[in-house]
Amino acid sequence: AQKVTQAQTEISVVEKEDVTLDCVYETRDTTYYLFWYKQPPSGELVFLIRRNSFDEQNEISGRYSWNFQKSTSSFNFTITASQVVDSAVYFCALNTYNTDKLIFGTGTRLQVFP
Amino acid sequence: EAGVTQFPSHSVIEKGQTVTLRCDPISGHDNLYWYRRVMGKEIKFLLHFVKESKQDESGMPNNRFLAERTGGTYSTLKVQPAELEDSGVYFCASSQEERGGADTQYFGPGTRLTVL
Numbered sequence: 227a228q229k230v231t232q233a234q235t236e237i238s239v240v241e242k243e244d245v246t247l248d249c250v251y252e253t254r255d256t257t258y259y260l261f262w263y264k265q266p267p268s269g270e271l272v273f274l275i276r277r278n279s280f281d282e283q284n285e286i287s288g289r290y291s292w293n294f295q296k297s298t299s300s301f302n303f304t305i306t307a308s309q310v311v312d313s314a315v316y317f318c319a320l321n322t323y324n325t326d327k328l329i330f331g332t333g334t335r336l337q338v339f340p
Numbered sequence: 341e342a343g344v345t346q347f348p349s350h351s352v353i354e355k356g357q358t359v360t361l362r363c364d365p366i367s368g369h370d371n372l373y374w375y376r377r378v379m380g381k382e383i384k385f386l387l388h389f390v391k392e393s394k395q396d397e398s399g400m401p402n403n404r405f406l407a408e409r410t411g412g413t414y415s416t417l418k419v420q421p422a423e424l425e426d427s428g429v430y431f432c433a434s435s436q437e438e439r440g441g442a443d444t445q446y447f448g449p450g451t452r453l454t455v456l
Binding site for chain 2: 230261263268269270271272273276317319326327328329330331332333
């Protein structure tokens with residue numbers, strides 16, 4: 227069975243702090259895909275990143291970075307120098323080559339205070 | 341390029357009534373998905389269309405839910421009759437590749453359904 231765990235329900239930080247959102251996944255498939263989505267207060271789910279199981283290279287996009295470690299089944303997301311606009315609920319998700327549906331974690335609500 | 345759109349954005353109905361949600365995927369996307377998030381819980385898969393065919397409807401909660409995708413374009417999700425536990429946010433997503441599992445799903449803004 228596939229499962230995604232986001233143990234942090236809510237995180238509060240002050241602007242300019244760095245923050246890491248944790249994501250741990252479970253799957254027996256060898257080919258799988260990991261995703262992060264952002265849900266701002268407006269409600270839509272915004273795609274941030276997609277990673278496949280054969281590519282363990284970390285990725286950086288501006289203030290965002292992702293650390294994929296197969297050894298610990300984790301796909302953590304770090305925001306550097308957080309800003310108020312980063313306030314949102316962030317979802318980690320998984321699907322596999324044999325399963326089209328996304329399996330989501332319960333989400334982490336990030337609040338960035340000025 | 342227009343994203344995934346959903347209508348209505350909000351719907352408030354009474355228990356026993358019928359509601360129909362609509363989703364327009366990104367143009368050219370053959371894969372269309374419905375998901376639901378009940379208050380505070382994870383987003384859960386409902387079903388997957390490839391063009392007009394139901395590929396996987398394993399997540400549909402019961403036979404009060406009926407999804408259609410006529411002509412392989414937009415999709416509707418009807419709840420009849422609605423129950424209190426149907427309240428939540430219904431998301432639609434679409435992806436381009438034939439093998440959906442290997443492609444990114446782009447989501448719409450969701451429809452917030454409240455059943456009183």
